[in-house]
Amino acid sequence: MAERFEIVEKAVLKMLEDKKYATLRDILVTMNPSDVAGLFDGLEEKQIPLMYRLLPKELAAETFVEMEPEAQELLIRSFSDNELKEVLDELYVDDAADLVEEMPANVVKRILKHADPEMRHSINQILRYPENSAGSIMTTEYVSLRPGMTVGEAILRIRRQGVDKETIYTCYVLAKDRTLIGLVTVKDLLLAEDDEDKIEDLMLTNLICVTTQTDQEEVARMFSKYNFLALPVVDGEHRMVGIVTFDDAMDVMEEEATEDMEIMAAMTPSEKTYLKSTPFDLYKHRIPWLMLLMVSATFTGMIISSFEEALALLPALTAFIPMLMDTGGNCGSQSSVTVIRSLSLDELRFSDIFRVMWKEFRTAILCGATLAVVCFVKILLIDRLLMGNTSISLLVDGVVCLTLGVTVVIAKFVGCSLPLLAKRLGFDPAVMASPFITTIVDALSLLVYFMFAKTLLGL
Amino acid sequence: MAERFEIVEKAVLKMLEDKKYATLRDILVTMNPSDVAGLFDGLEEKQIPLMYRLLPKELAAETFVEMEPEAQELLIRSFSDNELKEVLDELYVDDAADLVEEMPANVVKRILKHADPEMRHSINQILRYPENSAGSIMTTEYVSLRPGMTVGEAILRIRRQGVDKETIYTCYVLAKDRTLIGLVTVKDLLLAEDDEDKIEDLMLTNLICVTTQTDQEEVARMFSKYNFLALPVVDGEHRMVGIVTFDDAMDVMEEEATEDMEIMAAMTPSEKTYLKSTPFDLYKHRIPWLMLLMVSATFTGMIISSFEEALALLPALTAFIPMLMDTGGNCGSQSSVTVIRSLSLDELRFSDIFRVMWKEFRTAILCGATLAVVCFVKILLIDRLLMGNTSISLLVDGVVCLTLGVTVVIAKFVGCSLPLLAKRLGFDPAVMASPFITTIVDALSLLVYFMFAKTLLGL
Numbered sequence: 001m002a003e004r005f006e007i008v009e010k011a012v013l014k015m016l017e018d019k020k021y022a023t024l025r026d027i028l029v030t031m032n033p034s035d036v037a038g039l040f041d042g043l044e045e046k047q048i049p050l051m052y053r054l055l056p057k058e059l060a061a062e063t064f065v066e067m068e069p070e071a072q073e074l075l076i077r078s079f080s081d082n083e084l085k086e087v088l089d090e091l092y093v094d095d096a097a098d099l100v101e102e103m104p105a106n107v108v109k110r111i112l113k114h115a116d117p118e119m120r121h122s123i124n125q126i127l128r129y130p131e132n133s134a135g136s137i138m139t140t141e142y143v144s145l146r147p148g149m150t151v152g153e154a155i156l157r158i159r160r161q162g163v164d165k166e167t168i169y170t171c172y173v174l175a176k177d178r179t180l181i182g183l184v185t186v187k188d189l190l191l192a193e194d195d196e197d198k199i200e201d202l203m204l205t206n207l208i209c210v211t212t213q214t215d216q217e218e219v220a221r222m223f224s225k226y227n228f229l230a231l232p233v234v235d236g237e238h239r240m241v242g243i244v245t246f247d248d249a250m251d252v253m254e255e256e257a258t259e260d261m262e263i264m265a266a267m268t269p270s271e272k273t274y275l276k277s278t279p280f281d282l283y284k285h286r287i288p289w290l291m292l293l294m295v296s297a298t299f300t301g302m303i304i305s306s307f308e309e310a311l312a313l314l315p316a317l318t319a320f321i322p323m324l325m326d327t328g329g330n331c332g333s334q335s336s337v338t339v340i341r342s343l344s345l346d347e348l349r350f351s352d353i354f355r356v357m358w359k360e361f362r363t364a365i366l367c368g369a370t371l372a373v374v375c376f377v378k379i380l381l382i383d384r385l386l387m388g389n390t391s392i393s394l395l396v397d398g399v400v401c402l403t404l405g406v407t408v409v410i411a412k413f414v415g416c417s418l419p420l421l422a423k424r425l426g427f428d429p430a431v432m433a434s435p436f437i438t439t440i441v442d443a444l445s446l447l448v449y450f451m452f453a454k455t456l457l458g459l
Numbered sequence: 460m461a462e463r464f465e466i467v468e469k470a471v472l473k474m475l476e477d478k479k480y481a482t483l484r485d486i487l488v489t490m491n492p493s494d495v496a497g498l499f500d501g502l503e504e505k506q507i508p509l510m511y512r513l514l515p516k517e518l519a520a521e522t523f524v525e526m527e528p529e530a531q532e533l534l535i536r537s538f539s540d541n542e543l544k545e546v547l548d549e550l551y552v553d554d555a556a557d558l559v560e561e562m563p564a565n566v567v568k569r570i571l572k573h574a575d576p577e578m579r580h581s582i583n584q585i586l587r588y589p590e591n592s593a594g595s596i597m598t599t600e601y602v603s604l605r606p607g608m609t610v611g612e613a614i615l616r617i618r619r620q621g622v623d624k625e626t627i628y629t630c631y632v633l634a635k636d637r638t639l640i641g642l643v644t645v646k647d648l649l650l651a652e653d654d655e656d657k658i659e660d661l662m663l664t665n666l667i668c669v670t671t672q673t674d675q676e677e678v679a680r681m682f683s684k685y686n687f688l689a690l691p692v693v694d695g696e697h698r699m700v701g702i703v704t705f706d707d708a709m710d711v712m713e714e715e716a717t718e719d720m721e722i723m724a725a726m727t728p729s730e731k732t733y734l735k736s737t738p739f740d741l742y743k744h745r746i747p748w749l750m751l752l753m754v755s756a757t758f759t760g761m762i763i764s765s766f767e768e769a770l771a772l773l774p775a776l777t778a779f780i781p782m783l784m785d786t787g788g789n790c791g792s793q794s795s796v797t798v799i800r801s802l803s804l805d806e807l808r809f810s811d812i813f814r815v816m817w818k819e820f821r822t823a824i825l826c827g828a829t830l831a832v833v834c835f836v837k838i839l840l841i842d843r844l845l846m847g848n849t850s851i852s853l854l855v856d857g858v859v860c861l862t863l864g865v866t867v868v869i870a871k872f873v874g875c876s877l878p879l880l881a882k883r884l885g886f887d888p889a890v891m892a893s894p895f896i897t898t899i900v901d902a903l904s905l906l907v908y909f910m911f912a913k914t915l916l917g918l
Contacts, residue, residue: 031665034685155649158649162650168646169628187621187628190618190621191618206488206490206491224709229688246705250705250709253713254683254804257713258800261719265792265797265893266789266793274806275814277818279821279822282822283825283829286790286822286826289789290786290830291830294786294834297782297786298782298837298841300782300785301778301842302846304778305778308775312774315767319767321777322756322763322780323753323756323757323760326894326898329897333893334725334726337721337723337724338721338724338733339733342733345713347733348734359736359741360741363741363742366742367746371753374753374754382757383757434792434893435792438785438788439785442785
């Protein structure tokens, strides 16, 4: 797939350079707008308006929506007023609102000047909602019906109004004051026995809807739970203000999963794709967490310093520090990532905390015992016999493996409970992933290690 | 949301215990099938068939699809032959195939016995495709049209056949030999000017389709790229065999993101949800990776052992080992997770490897320099002045910070290149996430540390 696209990309570039515009146009019109938009990524700045003008009007507008903001800005600056108006007329309101959000102020001014008054109003309305809310990702273009209409009248209305709507397949039934009272699908309308049936007899009334303030993550979860094509968005008085469509929910799902992964790897989430990010962008998103975690490692340093004498007496103990720390970190992150993901898929609630802890405890005992036994044998065979490190007595081996077992239990306990607590306290549980867990588990495992060493080895 | 659901759950349980069946039924019929299915999770075994029989026929079937396999099995065992037939008649073929896959052999036998011959054939067909392929998640129920039909005839056909199809909104135009030649949407049909227009003049012919063998991850990516409601699935001869609908693609997206996160946290992906997994399930998915990573930490131990004398001369060096290892690990996992996610969203290809390395190198220089400077000052102020650790000379401080800077560069380099190499070699890049990167970076950073210590401090 990706390889085939690279071939097309090269052919298009060649044709553009050879000025074979007619052939190029014939190829472009057979392609999907998303793929055409992908081609623009590989062009030089001055080629972008050139190729864009080869596209027929409708394909041009559909392609425009799918393009990267940089190319969109460049095009808008090169558009005549008429060209700009043509593109804006073809855009759905939510795409226009996204565009306005991405563009610099002077471009926004020009866009709003050339949008028709109704669209300008809708754009302003959408932009007023908080970022990441249902209001900010909805579109205000949907088909609304009245309860008293017949099926025939409803179909007629869809035929008249449908061309400008993002989806016609779910239609919303509104009372006179625009409160949402039901929905019918086009399937219901087409399969209705009689064209004279009333909408109010046909409509579904056990509605699932969100408000303009609902978090987009919650909206995406509802899509994946209920398999809707579109979800109605209402205001505080249950008046219908827009719909979120499944394609926007898919984008949100992808975005939220990416965000979770970034936070789990100790980065501030970024909206730019990797290849569009400058090293300084990456630096800004990464350095605060690195700094915080580095400074908090001071504690592990302090613990080691305070046991310096014991280590001096038995230097072999030092060699096992990385293994103990890493295994603890891995165990902790297994538990924390599992819990974080279950929380974000809504499979877990805070009230499950004791079930989770009990399950993790039993898992930890199994993992800890297995690892301790394997480690004991490994140290005996490899470190002591094979490498001839005679300072590792059976008792030392025992201390290391006992520490390992206890560390696993501590790590799994910390790993499963911190994300749940974070959620309870209103923080993003994803913060409590590997890096933080590792830092905490490091300190605890070293404490356990030296405690056992002092007590059992008498150092 | 979750809290409101808990209240409903309690009320339902109470009504069931108090035998207020009529009231309970009145409440259940107002609910969405997914939510009703959620209620069954909280019931005892003997209550499940009881509550299920309260549901009206259609809601019962829709709820059945959304239930957990355990409850489905229990119900099927309690069904009379007639009841089973009724449920099966209401199921879409892809849901029936999923059901057959989940159930034990004797239940499957009963299901296939009572499914009508056409459904039995389709189920068998779907089950023949490899797991995680487009064929395994498709449904064979779609609306097909002929190119010579008029718009009016097409709408009539949809009205006649539509009730059993998972989606009617995208209809596929097939030639006589069942090869796919085009598609029309119900929107196109409804908005057509004239009922006598021919389908072949209206249909879209630049089709995007997948084959039965296409990986489901690729299918999900195409949905999120092209915003389709459904994607046609063809066989090797371009004959149409089924469709994948957006709701299945959403499930795949979620599943794949979860899988990536699990692999990144050193676990074998599991199909069961967390609360359904026994500690032994969790153990099986976690222990192999823990063991592998523990054993590979032998190398770090060996490196430390071979520098035992140097550490004995200047024990203060040991205290910085955890900080160096953790920072290296964090830097590496930032880079690897970013690259892994970009790969799985198709934003990066292997051919970008030099761009990625150059970008990460510059980011690493920025991060490394900042961390080294901050660390230098921190050690000076906290460890040396505040804690009075006089064995940390300025030169020792310098060695630690120089190591830190170099470790950051190595970590980012390893972190960004290994996932790309893994992808190139046909492995899942997600394996090259934090745990593996950490193990490798640990060893490298210790080598750098001791090398600098030996050269600069003359140990």
